[in-house]
Amino acid sequence: MTPEADFRLRHRHLLGIEPLDADEIRLILDTAESFLEISRRPIKKVPTLRGRTIVNLFMEPSTRTRSSFEIAEKRLSADSLSFSPSSSSVSKGETLLDTARNLEAMAPDMIIIRHASAGAPHLLARICRSNIVNAGDGAHEHPTQALLDAFTMRQKKGKIGGLRVAIVGDITNSRVVRSNLFLLKKLGATVVIGGPPTLLPVGLDRLGVEVKPRIEQALEGCDVVMMLRIQRERMSHGAFPSLREYFNLYGLTEERVRLAKKDVILMHPGPMNRGVEIASEVADGTYSVILDQVTNGVAVRMAVLYLLSGGAAGELAA
Amino acid sequence: MSSSETSPVMDAAKIDRTLSRMAHEILEKNRDLANLVLVGIRTRGVVLAERLARKIRDIEGIEMPVGILDITLYRDDATTIGPHALLKATLIHFPIDGKKVILVDDVLFTGRTIRAALDGIIDFGRPSAIQLAVLVDRGHRELPIRADYVGKNLPTTVEEAVEVSLEEEDGVDAVHIVKPGASTRSEGKQPKKGKR
Numbered sequence: 001m002t003p004e005a006d007f008r009l010r011h012r013h014l015l016g017i018e019p020l021d022a023d024e025i026r027l028i029l030d031t032a033e034s035f036l037e038i039s040r041r042p043i044k045k046v047p048t049l050r051g052r053t054i055v056n057l058f059m060e061p062s063t064r065t066r067s068s069f070e071i072a073e074k075r076l077s078a079d080s081l082s083f084s085p086s087s088s089s090v091s092k093g094e095t096l097l098d099t100a101r102n103l104e105a106m107a108p109d110m111i112i113i114r115h116a117s118a119g120a121p122h123l124l125a126r127i128c129r130s131n132i133v134n135a136g137d138g139a140h141e142h143p144t145q146a147l148l149d150a151f152t153m154r155q156k157k158g159k160i161g162g163l164r165v166a167i168v169g170d171i172t173n174s175r176v177v178r179s180n181l182f183l184l185k186k187l188g189a190t191v192v193i194g195g196p197p198t199l200l201p202v203g204l205d206r207l208g209v210e211v212k213p214r215i216e217q218a219l220e221g222c223d224v225v226m227m228l229r230i231q232r233e234r235m236s237h238g239a240f241p242s243l244r245e246y247f248n249l250y251g252l253t254e255e256r257v258r259l260a261k262k263d264v265i266l267m268h269p270g271p272m273n274r275g276v277e278i279a280s281e282v283a284d285g286t287y288s289v290i291l292d293q294v295t296n297g298v299a300v301r302m303a304v305l306y307l308l309s310g311g312a313a314g315e316l317a318a
Numbered sequence: 319m320s321s322s323e324t325s326p327v328m329d330a331a332k333i334d335r336t337l338s339r340m341a342h343e344i345l346e347k348n349r350d351l352a353n354l355v356l357v358g359i360r361t362r363g364v365v366l367a368e369r370l371a372r373k374i375r376d377i378e379g380i381e382m383p384v385g386i387l388d389i390t391l392y393r394d395d396a397t398t399i400g401p402h403a404l405l406k407a408t409l410i411h412f413p414i415d416g417k418k419v420i421l422v423d424d425v426l427f428t429g430r431t432i433r434a435a436l437d438g439i440i441d442f443g444r445p446s447a448i449q450l451a452v453l454v455d456r457g458h459r460e461l462p463i464r465a466d467y468v469g470k471n472l473p474t475t476v477e478e479a480v481e482v483s484l485e486e487e488d489g490v491d492a493v494h495i496v497k498p499g500a501s502t503r504s505e506g507k508q509p510k511k512g513k514r
Contacts, residue, residue: 034388034407043441046391076391306391306405 009307013125013132016141017182025183029151032296032303038075039298049078049309052109056082057099058135059115064270064294065135065145069112072301078109096120097127104128110308113137118175131308139173144304145269146179148297150187152289153224155296156265161188166218166260168194168250169228169277170239172201176228176269181207194218195228196250198239215250219259226267227252230277243276252278257287265289328470330491333453336469337366340451341373343467348418351378353446355417357385359435360406363423365484366453370422385410387421392434408438415443420467424482426452429463454493456480 009024017025038046054073058066066082073080096115100123103111110131113121118138125132136142154160165184171177171193184191191209193200194217204211212218219225230246240246257264266288274280283290328336348354358367364386371382386409421435432450439448451467456474472495474480479496483489 031405034405037407037409038391041441042443046441047437048391303405 008310012308013121013134014143014304014308015121015125015132015134017143017146017179017186018141020143020186022186025147025150025186028147028300028303028307029154031307032147032151032300035299035302035306036296038302039295044075045077046075047077048306049073049076052078052309053107054078054080054110054112054305055103055108055130056080056135057103057111057113057115058083059085059096059113059120060136061085062114062136064297065114065142068294068297069133069135069144069301071298072305075298076302076305078305096123100124100128104130110305133304133308136175139175139178141179141182142175142269143179144297144301145176146183147304148293148300149176149180149226149267149269150183151296151300152267152293153189153265155292156289157223160184163189163224164192164222164261165189165224165226166192166194166222167226167228168215168218168252170199170230171195171204171228172199173231174228180226181209185209192218192222194250196240196246215252215256216259219256222260222264224265224267225252225257225260226269227272227277228269229271230273232273232276243273247276247279251276252282254279254282254285257282257285263287267293269293324494326492326494327472328454328493330485333469333491333493336453337369338373340467340469341370341377344370344420344449344451345374345378347449347466350418351380351382353416353418354420355383355385355412355414356420356422357387357410357435357439359421359423359431360386360388361487362482362484363387363421365486366424366451367420367422368486370420370451383412385412385414387435387438389431389434389438392437394430394434410442413443414439414445417445419445419448420451421448422451424453424484425480426450426455426463426465426468427458427480429459429461432463433461453482454480 011019038044056066056069070080070082108130110133111124111128112133112135113124114135115137118140120137121132121134134141134143150160153163157163167177167180181191185208192212193204193209194212194215197213200211264287268278268290272278272283274283356367356371358364367384371384374382388406388408390405419439423431436448439445449466452465453469454472455465455468456472458476472480474495477498481494481496483492485491
């Protein structure tokens with residue numbers, strides 16, 4: 001065992017997975033392990049963040065991530081308030097910078113931000129004294145999603161290093177993929193990417209992943225399948241002819257699941273489009289851990305809030 | 319290991335005899351043994367709770383359930399002291415409603431750890447009573463808390479630290495009084511600074 005003083009993050013903010021090292025990722029996952037137990041208690045609340053104010057600034061629609069953060073905050077006894085685009089002054093034309101400055105004037109301890117533009121959390125981190133947590137910025141990163149995915153993989157498979165993980169779907173527009181890629185590579189997993197060439201960004205192979213345009217090739221022999229949502233709104237961009245055709249060529253069916261290892265687990269960050277990227281019977285199959293992902297998401301977010309509230313290593317070394 | 323210049327205030331034999339006496343005291347004071355549970359405070363309180371449970375089994379032939387409590391999330395200084403200790407799970411796998419809980423820790427100092435532990439226990443239910451057993455009471459209470467079973471009363475100054483080493487955690491059984499800045503505990507183990 002290492003001295004207690006080492007158990008802390010080297011960052012004040014969680015802006016993405018890319019800046020974290022493997023030890024920090026493991027620290028978050030190990031800490032989340034302990035928080036899982038709190039959600040099984042009769043009284044699901046600990047007083048740890050009592051008196052802390054957390055602002056949930058969700059400038060893009062979100063149900064799962066936002067409610068997951070809200071529950072995590074409540075179980076840690078923090079005072080939290082949430083903004084959505086329709087209820088905030090953003091709809092009255094306020095810029096992000098002005099919104100942030102106004103929030104900052106009310107001295108919150110943490111700001112959780114979801115924004116359609118990549119880099120919005122980084123902008124906040126530069127001007128705010130609060131700890132910033134990125135809850136999804138454009139097509140850039142969604143670190144807590146990758147952490148809860150990794151937590152679920154470790155829970156079901158006992159490890160991450162050495163796993164073969166297939167990620168299939170709309171890669172270009174997915175922040176979940178980017179965060180997962182960084183995380184899985186840092187912890188030593190093999191990542192296979194599959195999807196229509198129109199939805200695969202160029203230069204993917206430079207990130208050290210295997211690219212397989214056909215879903216059958218991507219699934220072969222994998223331990224984990226992660227299906228991504230097809231963003232229907234992008235249909236008009238002509239990435240593929242129709243939803244039906246997408247399902248026929250790339251949808252996860254029972255027949256295709258059989259190409260993976262026998263004990264494969266199936267993940268989906270949600271929201272699912274049944275009958276588009278995933279067949280309904282597959283989504284409800286025994287290998288599906290989609291709802292475990294949601295449960296684990298609360299524990300992982302509690303761990304992130306808890307660790308960030310403890311301050312960064314660099315600050316205290318001084 | 320334990321290259322201390324000072325001799326320990328308690329050695330392995332003394333700790334063992336003390337725990338035997340405490341086990342007897344627990345049995346003497348509580349008549350309804352079926353209703354009794356032990357909860358150790360991480361880390362060394364857990365070791366002590368397990369040893370007490372073994373002694374009680376040897377004396378009375380009953381298995382007493384032992385729970386594990388991590389009070390990190392309940393500390394009153396959790397968000398002011400900076401970096402957190404590694405959080406470990408609380409494991410109380412039995413219902414505590416209506417039970418008599420004996421809380422076990424190594425050192426009783428300011429009483430703040432116990433205050434946090436009481437909050438933690440109460441989040442799991444409503445015990446009929448909570449009693450406190452500690453190996454060492456070193457004084458300097460900051461809260462109105464006292465122990466029901468005390469292994470040894472150890473007069474100290476506030477600046478000194480009391481280090482309890484236990485074989486399961488530290489490779490050796492010993493209690494030392496440590497002057498500020500010095501530690502006798504084996505490498506890799508950090509003394510709990512200003513053990514509360």
